[in-house]
Each structure stands twice: as C-alpha cells, then as structure tokens.
Amino acid sequence: MNPSFLPGGSVGGAGEAAAKRERRWLARARPLGAGAPRWAGRMYKRSLLVLRALTDPRSGASVAGAGEGWAYVWPRDAGTAAIAFAAAGYRPEARRVARFLLGLDLDAAARFRATGEPVPGRDAQGDAAGWVLAAARAASLSQTVTRGQWRGRADYQEKSPGDYLGNALATQGPAVPFPPYGGERNSGSGLGGFVSGGGLMRVEGHPSSGWDSVAAWGVRPFTQPRLLPAIRRTLRRIAAGSGRFGILPSEDWDGGVDPWTAPTAWTAWGLAALSRDAAARGDWALAGIDRRAALRLMTALRRAATPLGLLPERVDAHTGLPTSTTPLGWSHAFAILALRELWPRYT
Numbered sequence: 001m002n003p004s005f006l007p008g009g010s011v012g013g014a015g016e017a018a019a020k021r022e023r024r025w026l027a028r029a030r031p032l033g034a035g036a037p038r039w040a041g042r043m044y045k046r047s048l049l050v051l052r053a054l055t056d057p058r059s060g061a062s063v064a065g066a067g068e069g070w071a072y073v074w075p076r077d078a079g080t081a082a083i084a085f086a087a088a089g090y091r092p093e094a095r096r097v098a099r100f101l102l103g104l105d106l107d108a109a110a111r112f113r114a115t116g117e118p119v120p121g122r123d124a125q126g127d128a129a130g131w132v133l134a135a136a137r138a139a140s141l142s143q144t145v146t147r148g149q150w151r152g153r154a155d156y157q158e159k160s161p162g163d164y165l166g167n168a169l170a171t172q173g174p175a176v177p178f179p180p181y182g183g184e185r186n187s188g189s190g191l192g193g194f195v196s197g198g199g200l201m202r203v204e205g206h207p208s209s210g211w212d213s214v215a216a217w218g219v220r221p222f223t224q225p226r227l228l229p230a231i232r233r234t235l236r237r238i239a240a241g242s243g244r245f246g247i248l249p250s251e252d253w254d255g256g257v258d259p260w261t262a263p264t265a266w267t268a269w270g271l272a273a274l275s276r277d278a279a280a281r282g283d284w285a286l287a288g289i290d291r292r293a294a295l296r297l298m299t300a301l302r303r304a305a306t307p308l309g310l311l312p313e314r315v316d317a318h319t320g321l322p323t324s325t326t327p328l329g330w331s332h333a334f335a336i337l338a339l340r341e342l343w344p345r346y347t
Helices: 012-026 038-054 075-087 091-102 128-138 165-171 213-218 225-240 261-280 284-304 329-342
Strands: none
Touching (some): 038 075, 075 091, 075 128, 075 329, 091 128, 165 213, 213 225, 213 261, 225 261, 225 284, 261 284, 261 329, 284 329
C-alpha cells in the first residue's frame, strides 16, 4: 500500500516523487462527464487514490482499510473496488483485483489475508460469491465462481446468520455488465418474500426488520427490474431520513445513531441510476426526484469526509468526526460509482 495520501504520510523528496506518480496515475482515469462540479472532481480523484493505496499493485489484494482489524480482503468490499476501477477506466487494476478474488475459497471465511489465506473468527457471508462474480464481469474475466448459499448466513451488517436481502440480491440471477444499460437483466423472481408495505425489508418474511438501504444493490450491480418500484420507494424513504452526515444502514439498525458512509454512497448510486433509467424513458419528473435525492446524499457524504477528503466508515451524528477506521475503501468505491452515475461520460 502507498500511504502518502494519509496524515503522516511520506514527506520531502519521497513525497514529491509519490505525488508525481499519483498525478500520472490519475491522468489515466476516465473523467467525469460535462457539468460535474469541482467538489465532485476532487472526491472522485481522492477516492481513486484511496483505492490505489489500499490495493496491492502486484497481487490485486484490495484491503478494506489501513487500520488494524480492517487490513483484510472482504470479497464484497474488494469486489466493489474492482467495479469502481473498471468504471473509472482502470481495467488492469480491476482485472488484478478480480483475479485475486476468483482465487479465494469463499466458503472458508468472511475475510482473507493479502496472501489469500482465510482469517478465522467470522464465517463466510452470503453475498461474497455474487460480488466476486460482479467484479469478474466488470473486469471482463471469465466467470468461474458459483453463487453459493445465501440463506442462513450473515450479511453486510455482520451480525447473526439469517435470510437477508443483501445476500439474496447478490445471489439472484446474473450480475449485469457495467454499465447495465441495454445489458442482460434478471427477472427479479424469488425475492417476493422481501417485499413489505411497498418496500424491501431486510429479513425475508419479517416486516418488523424494516426497510434496508441495501435495496440499492438491486439497481446496480444486481439489477432486478420487477423490484425497481419497491426499490425506489425504499431508497427514497431511507434517503429522506438522512441526517447532515448520511444515513444508517437500515430502519431496524441497532448500532447507534452514527451514520455510515458506505450505505450513504451506495444509496446515492442507486438513486442516481434510477434517475438515469427514468430519463432514458423520458420520465423527467421521476428522474428529477431521484437525482435530487442522490445529490442530497452526496452532500451529506461530503460533510462526512475529513479535511483531506477521506471517508471514515462512520462519523459522529452530531459533529461529523470519524468514529471508525479512516479511510474505508468500500465507501470510496461506492462514491466513485455514484459520481460516475451522476455525471456520466458518454465518449
């Protein structure tokens, strides 16, 4: 990893050389589209540098964060990093990350060392194979992974095993290419047990579990056309409850009041994608509502960033100060995808 962008990173001549290398690397990025404001460009570049720093340039091992306890490879985090690299035009980086993931024994554990060795203490989670497959497709690699078992396993909240929406979305049907416009899409069958009150609940068959922001994954990258109305209602309601610094992962969240940056960013990505889909159909009113909601979440994400532009895993709900590891690669990956969805580059 290259920590030069972090507080206390390299200084002097070594720092200047590292900065030159970073500028050359950023020059390879696919730029945001016309109309992107300066803050978006700054967030985009900073997020790309974070992913670069957290990813081994040789093996493709992309760790969740630099802090102790986060310097491991979670398939969902690294899979999102690969998708973000591919979306930004970094195909070699995306392919290295995806190849690393394809070499893991996904049933062995929830997280892995940079050597590929499973880390004991947390059982395999139900969305891993889906994210690895999505990463492979984004990187244009052959898909040699089966989706595996999602029932009775922990989800992104890493609590008790269960039948969770995020795991089900990652397991249903083929992940679509990035971007998915005109691509292969799944029918959305097999997920009706998660629909409650017009939205999508976290636990299958349990309305009291509340609606879950992870419904956004059913827009990108695990597109479920039949569920899009329910997904839109879910994301709008959760976004409407955002505080100054973002949202909680789900309505039934029992982990305190501090907002989390990854759910904030993936909800913005989902809403931005819904906006583009509506605009493509000529429904400008619907597109405008979804886009404004996405932009409000991106504003909250900007507030949650440190002065250096780094996104913590979560921040204090009142002060916006980091309360967990900083930066979190997963949050930056979703920020890249949201920004590219809001200001796409067509050429």
